[in-house]
Amino acid sequence: MHKLLTLIKKEIREMVTWQVLVPALVMVGLFMFIGNVLGKEQAKAKAPQEVLVVNNDNSTTSRAMIEVLKKSNFKVNELGVAPLMVEGATAKERDKAIADATISQAKEKNISVAMIIPAGFGVGIDNFKPQKIETFTVMKNFNFQSSQTKAILDAAVASFNNFLSDQMISKKAGGGVPADYKNPIVRADTVIIGERQAAVSPGQVIGFVQGQATFVPIILFVIITLAATMIATAVATEKENKTLETLLTAPVDRRHIIIAKMAGASTVALIMAGVYILGFGYYLKGLGAGVGGGQLGEAAAQLGLVITPSGYALIGITLFLGILCALSMATVIGSFAQDAKGVQGLISPLMILLMIPYLLLLLVDISTASPMLKYLIYAIPFSYTFMAIQNVFLQNYQLLAFGIAYSFLFFTVFVLIAGKIFSSDKIITLKLNFGRKRKQVG
Amino acid sequence: MPTVLEVKNLSKNYGQLAAAQEVSFSVSENEIFALIGPNGAGKSTTIRMIATILSPSAGTAEVLGYDVTKEANQVRELISYLPEEAGAYKTLTGKQYLEFMANLYSNDKKIITEYINRGAELAGLGERLKDKINTYSKGMTRKLLLARTLMIKPKLAILDEPTSGLDMINAMEIRKIIREFSRQGMAVLLSSHNMLEIEFLSDRVAIIDKGKIHEIGTSVELKAKYNAKNLEEVFVQATRQV
Numbered sequence: 001m002h003k004l005l006t007l008i009k010k011e012i013r014e015m016v017t018w019q020v021l022v023p024a025l026v027m028v029g030l031f032m033f034i035g036n037v038l039g040k041e042q043a044k045a046k047a048p049q050e051v052l053v054v055n056n057d058n059s060t061t062s063r064a065m066i067e068v069l070k071k072s073n074f075k076v077n078e079l080g081v082a083p084l085m086v087e088g089a090t091a092k093e094r095d096k097a098i099a100d101a102t103i104s105q106a107k108e109k110n111i112s113v114a115m116i117i118p119a120g121f122g123v124g125i126d127n128f129k130p131q132k133i134e135t136f137t138v139m140k141n142f143n144f145q146s147s148q149t150k151a152i153l154d155a156a157v158a159s160f161n162n163f164l165s166d167q168m169i170s171k172k173a174g175g176g177v178p179a180d181y182k183n184p185i186v187r188a189d190t191v192i193i194g195e196r197q198a199a200v201s202p203g204q205v206i207g208f209v210q211g212q213a214t215f216v217p218i219i220l221f222v223i224i225t226l227a228a229t230m231i232a233t234a235v236a237t238e239k240e241n242k243t244l245e246t247l248l249t250a251p252v253d254r255r256h257i258i259i260a261k262m263a264g265a266s267t268v269a270l271i272m273a274g275v276y277i278l279g280f281g282y283y284l285k286g287l288g289a290g291v292g293g294g295q296l297g298e299a300a301a302q303l304g305l306v307i308t309p310s311g312y313a314l315i316g317i318t319l320f321l322g323i324l325c326a327l328s329m330a331t332v333i334g335s336f337a338q339d340a341k342g343v344q345g346l347i348s349p350l351m352i353l354l355m356i357p358y359l360l361l362l363l364v365d366i367s368t369a370s371p372m373l374k375y376l377i378y379a380i381p382f383s384y385t386f387m388a389i390q391n392v393f394l395q396n397y398q399l400l401a402f403g404i405a406y407s408f409l410f411f412t413v414f415v416l417i418a419g420k421i422f423s424s425d426k427i428i429t430l431k432l433n434f435g436r437k438r439k440q441v442g
Numbered sequence: 443m444p445t446v447l448e449v450k451n452l453s454k455n456y457g458q459l460a461a462a463q464e465v466s467f468s469v470s471e472n473e474i475f476a477l478i479g480p481n482g483a484g485k486s487t488t489i490r491m492i493a494t495i496l497s498p499s500a501g502t503a504e505v506l507g508y509d510v511t512k513e514a515n516q517v518r519e520l521i522s523y524l525p526e527e528a529g530a531y532k533t534l535t536g537k538q539y540l541e542f543m544a545n546l547y548s549n550d551k552k553i554i555t556e557y558i559n560r561g562a563e564l565a566g567l568g569e570r571l572k573d574k575i576n577t578y579s580k581g582m583t584r585k586l587l588l589a590r591t592l593m594i595k596p597k598l599a600i601l602d603e604p605t606s607g608l609d610m611i612n613a614m615e616i617r618k619i620i621r622e623f624s625r626q627g628m629a630v631l632l633s634s635h636n637m638l639e640i641e642f643l644s645d646r647v648a649i650i651d652k653g654k655i656h657e658i659g660t661s662v663e664l665k666a667k668y669n670a671k672n673l674e675e676v677f678v679q680a681t682r683q684v
Contacts, residue, residue, distance in 0.1 A: 006545040014533050242529035246590075249493045250546040251518040425496040429456075 004256045011264025015230055020268065024275045031279030048075040049152045052106045052114035054098060056081050059122025061164075068163040069156060079105050103136055112138045112149045113156065125164055128172075133160070193303045194395045200299035208300055209393060217386050219276050220319065221358055224382065227269035227323055228330035228350055232343045234261050235334030244427070254422040258415070262327045269323060304395060311392040314400050321407035322385030326350065328414035335421045335430050357383035381407045443470035446598050446629035447492065451501035454487050454653075461487040463653040464501065469598070474620065474630040476644035478637065478677060484653035485633040486526060486602055492631065493523040493600050505598055519547075522596035526603040526633075528587050532576035536567055536586050539575060540593065547594045561593030564619060580607045588616055592623055599623065601632040605639060617643055637673040647673065651681040 051074050055062050069076050081098055089097070098116060106114040114136040124131045135157070137149055166178035173181060189201040238244035247257060300306060307315070329350055337343045357380050360366075366377060366387075377383045384391075384403025391400045421427050447469040454462040462484040469475040477485045490496040492503050494514040502509060508516040530539050537558070544557035562571055565586045567578075575583060584607050591599060604620065605613035620643060624630050634640050640647060641661045649657040649664075657664055657680045661673060668679045 002549045003546055006542060010531065010534075010542050013538075014531060017533060241532065242525060242527045243531060245490075245493075245495055245525045246523065246528055246543075246587075248495050249518055249521065249523040250543070251515065252546050253515075428490075428495055 003252045004260060007252065007256055007260030008263045011234065011260045012267050015234065015264045015268045016271070020272075024272055028275055028279035028282075032282040035282040048073050049113075049155075050075040050077055050109075050111050051152065051156055052077045052079060052102065052109065052111045054079045054081060054102050054114070054116040056098060056119045057117045057121040061122035061125050061167075062117045065117070065160050065163060068159050072155070072159045074156060074159075077109060077111060099134065099136075103138075106136060106138055112140075113152045114138075115156065125167070128168060133157075191299075191303060193305070193393070196302060196304050198299040198302035200296065200303075204296055205299070205303065205305070208296055209305060209390070216389055217358060217361075219273060220322065220385055221354060222276055223269045223273045224323060224326045224354055224385075225351065226272055227265045228326040228333075229343065229347055230268055231261050231265040231327050232330040232334035232337065232347055233340045234265065235331060236337035236343045237340050239337070240339035248422075248427070255419050258331055258418050258422055261331065262324070265327055265330075266323060305393050307389075307392060314397075314404075315388045315392055317404055318384055318388040318400065318407070321404060321411060322382050324411045325381040325407055325414070326354075328411050328418055329353075331418040332414055332421065335418070335427055353380055354382050356380060357386050361386050378406075381410045443472055445470050446473075447475075447503065447505055447631060449488075449492065449501070449503045452488060452491055452498050452503055453500040454484075454491060454496060455499045460653050462491070462498075465650070465653075465655050466501075467648050467655065467658055469629045469631055471597075471627055471629055472624055473645045474624050474632065474643050476640045476647045477631070477633040477650050478635075478640055478647055478673065479633075479650040480635075483651045485650055487653075488650070489523075489600055489602050489631065489633060493521060494518055495523075520597040521600055522591045522594055522598075523600040524587055524591040524602060524604060526606060530575045530583055530586060530590075532574065535574055536565065536571040536578070537562065539586065540565075540571075540590060543590045544593065557593045560595075561589040564589035564592055566615075581609060581612050584608055585612060585616070588619070592619065592628075595623070595626070595628065598629045598631065601630060603634055604632060605634070605636065613639070637677075641673055649677055649680045651677075656680045 051069065053066055053069070053076055055066065055078060066076055066078070079102060102114050102116055106112070116134040116136075118131070118133065121131050121133070135153060137153055139149065165182065169178040169181050170176075187201075189199065190197055191200050191202050191205050238247065248254070330347065333346045333350060334343060337346050357377055360373070360377055361383065364373065366374060369377070381403075384400075384407055387403070388400070391397075391403070421430065445468050449468065450466050451464040452462060452466070453460065453464055465484070465488050467475065477488060479485050487496065491498045492505070492510055494510050494517055497511055502511075504510070505517045505520050508520070510517050530536075531542070534542065540558050540561040541554075544554045544561065547557065548554050565571065565588075567582060567586065570578070570582065575586070578586065584605075588601075588604060591601065599620075601620070605616050608616065617639065620630060620632075632643070644661065646658060646660055647664060648655050657667075657676070659667070664673065664676045664680075665671070668676045670676045670679060
């Protein structure tokens with residue numbers, strides 16, 4: 001035990017270096033910064049949006065419409081038309097003057113959406129004739145946030161349409177609730193998971209689950225890649241720095257050398273996991289991707305979409321076994337490399353094994369997939385890691401148990417292979433050169 | 443003197459290539475035994491088999507009666523090996539490296555401290571032991587590695603080119619240390635290209651070429667047998683006859 005602890009201490013000291021920690025800390029800072037910026041933008045988007053309205057009609061209907069806008073969380077900035085009325089001007093000249101003034105005012109007040117309600121608008125609506133309103137959108141960029149401008153315009157026009165159609169329906173139908181005429185069918189959604197059910201829309205449930213499980217596979221992908229690269233590099237570096245031969249002649253159990261390397265890489269992976277989760281947490285907080293509470297929370301509880309302590313334990317075991325599988329495979333891979341550079345090429349098959357379930361599970365419904373695809377997914381141990389949270393939510397305990405047993409078996413087989421390599425002279429003689437010249441045996 | 447190492451018909455094949463062929467010799471307590479030969483002669487392969495790194499294709503090697511293949515763990519308790527191109531962990535300081543290695547050879551704190559102190563003294567690096575190994579010169583690293591090899595006072599020290607990369611003064615110092623340790627009872631198996639070093643250090647010499655041992659004897663015996671002025675001439679004549 002003393003010798004094993006000595007080896008583990010050495011591995012951690014070798015692996016936890018500033019070269020590893022600094023990029024991770026920079027990443028956290030970056031995530032925090034992006035999350036903070038996005039959070040501020042989201043807050044801006046939730047605040048009342050400013051629109052410039054030119055009421056050229058000034059009828060009861062147009063004034064009522066502006067009131068509707070104000071009640072719909074819009075900050076209405078009205079532009080009076082009286083100063084723009086020039087005596088002797090033609091209707092066309094007057095319309096142009098109003099449009100120019102609207103644009104100039106919108107730019108001056110930094111308002112991105114403006115609209116002109118034309119004269120005669122109210123009369124037209126009263127006669128059940130569709131009316132046209134002019135809209136102006138000031139575009140300053142084309143990034144993700146620019147879609148906000150379109151949303152403001154759509155929401156403002158939708159508020160108008162809703163109000164006016166309600167008014168028309170009331171008049172034509174001679175009473176009743178307009179909404180009942182517009183949507184004669186009312187949905188009563190029920191979602192069923194296993195034996196449980198709750199009155200909630202499927203869209204809300206999907207949003208709720210994805211909100212919790214979206215970033216876990218990303219984190220996992222990073223951790224497994226990092227841990228695997230780290231252990232394979234650790235083995236190859238021992239060869240490259242000519243320290244392996246000395247270590248192999250020391251009176252230590254060779255399995256302990258492997259265990260120590262795995263423990264070192266796992267420790268670093270766990271530190272990095274914590275760091276990335278922290279960073280992603282800030283990022284998602286900024287994006288406002290928090291878990292819904294209230295009614296949705298209650299529905300989630302009814303559906304069993306709450307991770308219980310035993311659920312956490314199952315997820316933890318599955319994730320840990322996924323990391324161990326990657327570590328054991330990477331140890332074998334590292335044995336083939338002559339130096340740390342060689343690891344980059346050799347580790348690629350492992351990365352592909354990670355990518356396959358990661359992408360397939362994002363895009364494919366495994367329950368309806370073809371048998372070949374199903375076998376492929378189930379044959380890769382990392383699939384169970386990526387499916388862990390979903391399986392706990394869906395109470396697929398059989399699949400979880402199978403995944404744990406399969407991953408453990410996979411890990412055991414690769415540890416035995418690694419043990420066999422380290423216990424024999426294969427650890428020295430195994431080489432994949434990729435075209436490089438072999439050294440002469442002396 | 444009791445025999446520490448007994449090698450009988452040791453062979454190692456890599457496919458068609460016979461890196462070592464039926465190599466036999468023995469090394470006793472207090473004795474310094476040298477393998478001399480050119481690059482690719484089979485010196486390092488033989489040494490690595492005895493050091494339990496490579497598995498022999500045939501033959502046996504025993505350290506104090508323990509077989510290097512079947513009882514490798516017991517053999518590792520008795521030997522200490524310095525490879526030709528050995529390195530040390532660059533992220534550790536010299537002292538941390540000695541501590542790490544000492545902890546692999548004993549669980550007893552008192553013995554570990556004894557090893558570390560001896561290692562520090564042998565390395566002769568003074569305050570530089572507190573510095574990271576990646577700041578050391580090649581010579582300093584080699585001295586640290588030799589100190590690591592000898593600090594545990596093994597029954598058999600296996601030294602592959604022990605003075606490789608060292609300047610004349612450091613090389614002389616290291617030869618002196620090896621001699622002293624041998625006098626205290628340690629058996630030494632070494633290999634070197636440096637014939638002068640071999641002549642100065644070794645009690646007996648084995649001439650090895652193309653994986654085979656051609657001659658074994660003291661320097662004096664071999665020079666007399668081949669009527670040679672030095673071991674280089676002995677080597678040339680001994681390998682030419684075959």
